Amino acid sequence: MSGAAFTVDVDLGLSRYPITxxxxxxxxxxxxxxxxxxxxLLVVTNTTVGPLYLEPLRAALPGRRVAECVLPDGxxxxxxxxxxxxxxxxxSQRFNRDAVLLALGGGVIGDIAGFAAACYxxxxxxxxxxxxxxxxxxxxxxxxxxxxxxxxxxxIGAFHQPLAVIADTATLSTLPDRExxxxxxxxxxxxxxxxxxxxxxxxxxxxxxxxxDPAALTHAIARSCEIKAGVVAGDERERGRxxxxxxxxxxxxxxxxxxxxxxxxxxxxxxxxxxxxxxxxHRLGLIDASGAQRVKDMLARAQLPTAAPRIxxxxxxxxxxxxxKVLGGSVRLVLLEGFGKAVVSGRYDARALEATLAEHFG
Amino acid sequence: MSGAAFTVDVDLGLSRYPITxxxxxxxxxxxxxxxxxxxxLLVVTNTTVGPLYLEPLRAALPGRRVAECVLPDGxxxxxxxxxxxxxxxxxSQRFNRDAVLLALGGGVIGDIAGFAAACYxxxxxxxxxxxxxxxxxxxxxxxxxxxxxxxxxxxIGAFHQPLAVIADTATLSTLPDRExxxxxxxxxxxxxxxxxxxxxxxxxxxxxxxxxDPAALTHAIARSCEIKAGVVAGDERERGRxxxxxxxxxxxxxxxxxxxxxxxxxxxxxxxxxxxxxxxxHRLGLIDASGAQRVKDMLARAQLPTAAPRIxxxxxxxxxxxxxKVLGGSVRLVLLEGFGKAVVSGRYDARALEATLAEHFG
Numbered sequence: 001m002s003g004a005a006f007t008v009d010v011d012l013g014l015s016r017y018p019i020t021x022x023x024x025x026x027x028x029x030x031x032x033x034x035x036x037x038x039x040x041l042l043v044v045t046n047t048t049v050g051p052l053y054l055e056p057l058r059a060a061l062p063g064r065r066v067a068e069c070v071l072p073d074g075x076x077x078x079x080x081x082x083x084x085x086x087x088x089x090x091x092s093q094r095f096n097r098d099a100v101l102l103a104l105g106g107g108v109i110g111d112i113a114g115f116a117a118a119c120y121x122x123x124x125x126x127x128x129x130x131x132x133x134x135x136x137x138x139x140x141x142x143x144x145x146x147x148x149x150x151x152x153x154x155x156i157g158a159f160h161q162p163l164a165v166i167a168d169t170a171t172l173s174t175l176p177d178r179e180x181x182x183x184x185x186x187x188x189x190x191x192x193x194x195x196x197x198x199x200x201x202x203x204x205x206x207x208x209x210x211x212x213d214p215a216a217l218t219h220a221i222a223r224s225c226e227i228k229a230g231v232v233a234g235d236e237r238e239r240g241r242x243x244x245x246x247x248x249x250x251x252x253x254x255x256x257x258x259x260x261x262x263x264x265x266x267x268x269x270x271x272x273x274x275x276x277x278x279x280x281x282h283r284l285g286l287i288d289a290s291g292a293q294r295v296k297d298m299l300a301r302a303q304l305p306t307a308a309p310r311i312x313x314x315x316x317x318x319x320x321x322x323x324x325k326v327l328g329g330s331v332r333l334v335l336l337e338g339f340g341k342a343v344v345s346g347r348y349d350a351r352a353l354e355a356t357l358a359e360h361f362g
Numbered sequence: 363m364s365g366a367a368f369t370v371d372v373d374l375g376l377s378r379y380p381i382t383x384x385x386x387x388x389x390x391x392x393x394x395x396x397x398x399x400x401x402x403l404l405v406v407t408n409t410t411v412g413p414l415y416l417e418p419l420r421a422a423l424p425g426r427r428v429a430e431c432v433l434p435d436g437x438x439x440x441x442x443x444x445x446x447x448x449x450x451x452x453x454s455q456r457f458n459r460d461a462v463l464l465a466l467g468g469g470v471i472g473d474i475a476g477f478a479a480a481c482y483x484x485x486x487x488x489x490x491x492x493x494x495x496x497x498x499x500x501x502x503x504x505x506x507x508x509x510x511x512x513x514x515x516x517x518i519g520a521f522h523q524p525l526a527v528i529a530d531t532a533t534l535s536t537l538p539d540r541e542x543x544x545x546x547x548x549x550x551x552x553x554x555x556x557x558x559x560x561x562x563x564x565x566x567x568x569x570x571x572x573x574x575d576p577a578a579l580t581h582a583i584a585r586s587c588e589i590k591a592g593v594v595a596g597d598e599r600e601r602g603r604x605x606x607x608x609x610x611x612x613x614x615x616x617x618x619x620x621x622x623x624x625x626x627x628x629x630x631x632x633x634x635x636x637x638x639x640x641x642x643x644h645r646l647g648l649i650d651a652s653g654a655q656r657v658k659d660m661l662a663r664a665q666l667p668t669a670a671p672r673i674x675x676x677x678x679x680x681x682x683x684x685x686x687k688v689l690g691g692s693v694r695l696v697l698l699e700g701f702g703k704a705v706v707s708g709r710y711d712a713r714a715l716e717a718t719l720a721e722h723f724g
Contacts, residue, residue: 080446087442091513094684119481122508122519123599146484151453157484158520237485322456 005031006222010141010229012236015161019141019225021218025168026104026129027056035164036127038100041066042093044086044113045104046073049131052174053104057129067093071109075261078108078148080156086116100125100163106132106179107139107266111154114145118160128162131171133183133217134267137190137224140165142232142245148261152322153253159237167225169218182267184209184302185248187220189274190227192295193244196340198223199298206301244342247334248274251308251360254319258311271304280356281336284348291339313357367393368584372503372591374598377523381503381587383580387530388466388491389418397526398489400462403428404455406448406475407466408435411493414536415466419491429455433474437623440470440510442518448478462487462525468494468541469501469628473519476507480522490524493533495545495579496629499552499586502527504594504607510623514684515615521599529587531580544629546571546664547610549582551636552589554657555606558702560585561660568663606704609696610636613670613722616681620673633666642718643698646710653701675719 005022018035025031041064045054050070058066069089071082090099103113103126110128117126128140146157172180187209191199201219202209208216228245235242252273256264264272278295281287296306320331332346333353367384380397387393403426407416412432420428431451433444452461465475465488472490479488490502508519534542549571553561563581564571570578590607597604614635618626626634640657643649658668682693694708695715 080442080449084442087511087518088513091511091517091684119508119518119520121517122506122521144484146481149449149453151450155453155483156449156481158481159484322453 006218008222008225008229010161011233012143012161017162017164019165019167019229021136021167021169021221021225023168023170023214023218025166026053026171027060029060029062031166032060035166036061036100036102037125037163038098039063039065040093040095040099041102042069042086042090042095042099043067043102043104044069044071044109044116046071046109048073049105049109053131053171057102057104067095071112075108075148075256075266078112080147080149083112083116083147086112087120090116090120095120095124097121097124100127102127102129103140103162104129104131105135106130107135110135110140111145111157112147114143114160114162115147115157118145118158123160125163126160128165130165130167132175133172133180133221134186134265136167136169136172136221137183138186138228140167141225141228143236152257152319153261165225167221169214169221172212172217179265180212181210181303182265182271185267185271185274185299185304187224188298188302189245189247189270190224191340192274192336193247193334193342194231194340195223195227198227199340203298206298210303241344243332243344244334247336247342248272248277250320250331250333251276251316254316255309255311257319258315259309263309264305268305271299271302272306272308275299275306276308276356276360277334278336279360280333280348280352283352283356284335286335286337286343287339291336294339295336308360310362313354313361316357316361317354368580370584370587370591372523373595374505374523379524379526381527381529381591383498383529383531383583383587385530385532385576385580387528388415388533389422391422391424393528394422397528398423398462398464399487399525400460401426402455402457402461403464404431404448404452404457404461405429405464405466406431406433406471406478408433408471410435411467411471415493415533419464419466429457433471435470437470437510437618437628440474442509442511445474445478445509448474449482452478452482457482457486459483459486462489464489464491465502465524466491466493467497468492469497472497472502473507473516474509476505476522476524477509477519480507480520485522487525488522490527492527492529494537495534495542495583496548498529498531498534498583499545500548500590502529503587503590505598514619514681515623527587529583531576531583534574534579541627542574543572543665544627544633547629547633547636547661547666549586550660550664551607551609551632552586553702554636554698555609555696555704556593556702557585557589560589561702565660568660572665603706605694605706606696609698609704610634610639612682612693612695613638613678616678617671617673619681620677621671625671626667630667633661633664634668634670637661637668638670638718638722639696640698641722642695642710642714645714645718646697648697648699648705649701653698656701657698670722672724675716675723678719678723679716
């Protein structure tokens, strides 16, 4: 292994797994021997990531039977049909319950491959090998898997924890700038929801992160994983506090759905959603105007979009009502009650929400 | 409620639910008020069962918002496409995480509806309302859900326990004779694998069961559920002993797959599979010839098929290798080591298996 690797442990009681973070992990046979069991492996990847990393990954898996499933790239392919294509490969390879799936790619690949592993033969093991910043700090950790439905994002899925997460920070060197910034949106989110000290560090290191300074990226990823692992460990099935991880996401999902999942990267939509949620928090009197402004400024400095598309307040409200965070008819929202402190609430002034939607979505 | 109801408790540690068995339960608002939570309900049924029981079921659900999804009848419709149709209804109704699904029908409906509940929004509650003997004694209990893949039966699925099972024995009056007998195959299976006393009772009461004597049926269903609940409680995810419930199933699944899931009812294929498994147990020296003959005779007396179709020994072996019970390359089989005692084994003389396949499948 070239350079130091950090390990963050996710402890969910019944299941426990390591997140290993370091430069050059893909291609390191020792790492994969230690963390990936089984002989029959299926690597699920896409047409962008596969050509870059399938060969070094294969080299790290000597003595295994390694099949490949290369999917088209993009959120628009996170569908039941694509999921079916993964099942078809597993069946055609005659893979059984002891097979292990490797998700090599970003969040879309991780979600599809993880859900395929959850369902194939009622559950086989899988390992996340995230290659985007977003996947390394968010989607590969916590066991949420699934695909989209034409009626909404992630409506079909399962909770299925990986056996391990292997995050190779060297893959970020090939990541387009726009995707790096989209990943930073989730990193900054962790600061907003529960870590003022991390927020200060981010404030000082934003330029280094945008310049892809390896040490800064490694720290940001490890701290993000620690925060997420801690929140998930307390509430794996999102019955309560885990929902704070959805800060900005209810508005963000509505933006993604209204624009067909193609105009905005997930992190970009979440960035806008966080600006909207901060504004609502201010309108509800939870934070002052300067707090909401700091949220917006920090995201703008990370070169993320902060202005919502004019998709209409009514349409936005409808899409939010379809979101999974609705319980018994009222939309639960994640709000800020401080700069570095989020709360989940289903009780708030509906007029403040209406005014916020009108202001941002038109 | 007309007549007495029996309740069998399934206790899986993390989840616990009741199986309520009695005549006239569908239509009993008290039963459904007590056992089915939620306001938004989706009843999944098929074109055969729906016209018979949807109306009385609706009458037992006053004050709820009850949507329907009526699927085509038959194992050939237990597909990813049909599953997608259930998701479409859930989304079009804008149902959220607090919605509850009711599976009104036989094993196919229970498996599809249960799997839809497992995946929708990463898991909602569901209640089994089984209307066939097979579903009442087997598929509605234990939390196995899923759909078929062209490459094999139940290859795509999840473990998802119901909130309750409500088994109305009055529905058996409309069950075709052939389906009643197919259900009896699973009832008799429970005797074969672990209950010599129940086997004796069955031996004396086979004629009463075939004549649909209500008291005999109720006892057979309750005892079957007790046995299955006990086995499942010890091994929910089928890591070990639960596999004894698959007695006859590895051969049975191969028969169903080779004949396109249309020639044999599941219970019929299992009956043949049990005859084959008993013969193999004899060839391996686990039971004597008279024990294997008693298995065959009892199934024949229940008017079940006992002769396998000539699908070919090689094809059968291939289909068995695709079965989920393969671990690390060797097919684990459920064998008898007594009349009323089954064991799971991956170690046996391969030549005895070959000879058995040649004898029965040609």
